[in-house]
Amino acid sequence: MSLSSWIGPLVVVEDEHDGRERLCCTYYQDRDKRYPFRTDERGFDLLTRLMSTNVELLRINRDMIEEFAAAAISNVLKYTTTTDDNVDARDVVVRVGQGLYAHKPTLRTSGVTWSTEEYSHPGLQRMYLRMKSIQRFTEIWSLLERCEALGVFDGIFDEGGDGVIRMAAIGGGPGYELLATKLFFEDRAPPPGVDGEGGPRLELTCMDICPAWRRYAEALGFTFVEYDINNEVGDDPISVMGLEDGELHFCIVSCVMIYVTNNRVMSMFHRLIHDSHVKAILVSERGERTSACGIMEDLGGKVIRLIDQSDGTDERQAIWTSHEFCERRLRTSHPDYEAHQCGCVFPNVPYCEHKERRRFAGR
Numbered sequence: 078m079s080l081s082s083w084i085g086p087l088v089v090v091e092d093e094h095d096g097r098e099r100l101c102c103t104y105y106q107d108r109d110k111r112y113p114f115r116t117d118e119r120g121f122d123l124l125t126r127l128m129s130t131n132v133e134l135l136r137i138n139r140d141m142i143e144e145f146a147a148a149a150i151s152n153v154l155k156y157t158t159t160t161d162d163n164v165d166a167r168d169v170v171v172r173v174g175q176g177l178y179a180h181k182p183t184l185r186t187s188g189v190t191w192s193t194e195e196y197s198h199p200g201l202q203r204m205y206l207r208m209k210s211i212q213r214f215t216e217i218w219s220l221l222e223r224c225e226a227l228g229v230f231d232g233i234f235d236e237g238g239d240g241v242i243r244m245a246a247i248g249g250g251p252g253y254e255l256l257a258t259k260l261f262f263e264d265r266a267p268p269p270g271v272d273g274e275g276g277p278r279l280e281l282t283c284m285d286i287c288p289a290w291r292r293y294a295e296a297l298g299f300t301f302v303e304y305d306i307n308n309e310v311g312d313d314p315i316s317v318m319g320l321e322d323g324e325l326h327f328c329i330v331s332c333v334m335i336y337v338t339n340n341r342v343m344s345m346f347h348r349l350i351h352d353s354h355v356k357a358i359l360v361s362e363r364g365e366r367t368s369a370c371g372i373m374e375d376l377g378g379k380v381i382r383l384i385d386q387s388d389g390t391d392e393r394q395a396i397w398t399s400h401e402f403c404e405r406r407l408r409t410s411h412p413d414y415e416a417h418q419c420g421c422v423f424p425n426v427p428y429c430e431h432k433e434r435r436r437f438a439g440r
Contacts, residue, residue: 082110083105084104086102100117101115102116102117102121102124106211106212107208114424119422123218123260123422124215130256138202142199145200146167146169170198171200174198174203178201178204182195183195188336196289196290202251209253213250213332217329217331218257220329221261224383225265233277240269240277241277242326243326244279244282245281245327247328247333248333249283249290249331250290250293251297252294252299254283254329255294258281259298284314284318285303286306291303313345314328322352322353325355327355331361331362335362335367343369346358350378350398350399350402351378356402357398358397359396361394361427362392365390370397373397378398378399379396380395385429391429393427
């Protein structure tokens with residue numbers, strides 16, 4: 078299964094709005110390639126870099142499958158393995174991972190897509206690296222673009238204090254959210270300089286309950302911290318990272334709130350932005366209705382829903398912050414949606430075309 082088949086070549090197309098010829102790339106986020114997305118040469122270059130990075134991650138995964146298969150044979154058969162044994166065992170590991178990815182047994186029994194044990198299975202990781210990389214990368218890039226349109230990042234390059242901007246991806250898995258963040262700021266910000274010149278240095282930390290993601294995140298150049306967002310002892314990202322209040326500037330939360338939305342977790346996020354001086358929590362979720370947004374507002378936080386609300390509530394991408402940060406730093410309570418859509422790198426991310434059909438159907 079070649080990942081290159083999920084990203085088409087750049088071709089010349091005629092723009093349906095102005096008739097001008099433009100370069101366009103068609104790509105897919107789903108396994109069966111049922112839903113096409115389109116981007117321009119900027120997005121094509123970014124996706125090409127993503128795929129190049131994935132080559133290294135899949136090499137690491139191949140080694141992990143080898144180790145897992147060899148250990149399984151040794152434990153079961155209790156003899157020195159042959160090459161044929163190892164090949165057969167590797168194939169079993171891969172096929173088990175494919176089954177876990179496709180059938181999601183824990184989703185039926187516990188309401189979560191995969192358990193931590195399943196996430197630790199190298200066969201499932203292989204499928205995740207192949208199938209989730211494009212989706213996670215493009216969604217976070219779009220989230221950061223929407224935040225930039227509001228002015229979330231204006232001035233942070235003058236406020237780094239020690240010349241460092243720290244961002245943590247909570248539930249960050251192998252690190253695709255942070256890879257998008259790294260490339261986004263490389264594109265927008267001046268490079269780090271010396272003697273106070275240039276932009277700040279980014280410190281990006283991947284936080285996840287599954288320690289098996291560590292090798293991938295560290296291969297991407299990120300710090301990995303094992304962290305359970307739903308812990309019952311009250312540990313927050315700042316304390317687990319060994320930082321002081323004010324030293325963590327932003328958090329990215331991607332596709333985890335559906336599993337951990339409760340008063341304890343939401344109170345922790347509220348404390349981060351009001352007591353620990355995290356500027357903003359940047360949220361990307363699956364459901365158009367994300368109950369965490371309402372809970373944050375009930376607690377007194379400011380929630381900015383970043384996707385156009387004219388076709389109904391859509392809370393898949395949002396900012397959680399303090400009213401003070403919003404009033405002092407943000408240019409408006411909502412970005413110019415149409416202008417953003419015209420200039421964004423990955424249009425229709427997350428997927429919004431269904432809203433037009435719903436509107437025309439009168440729903």
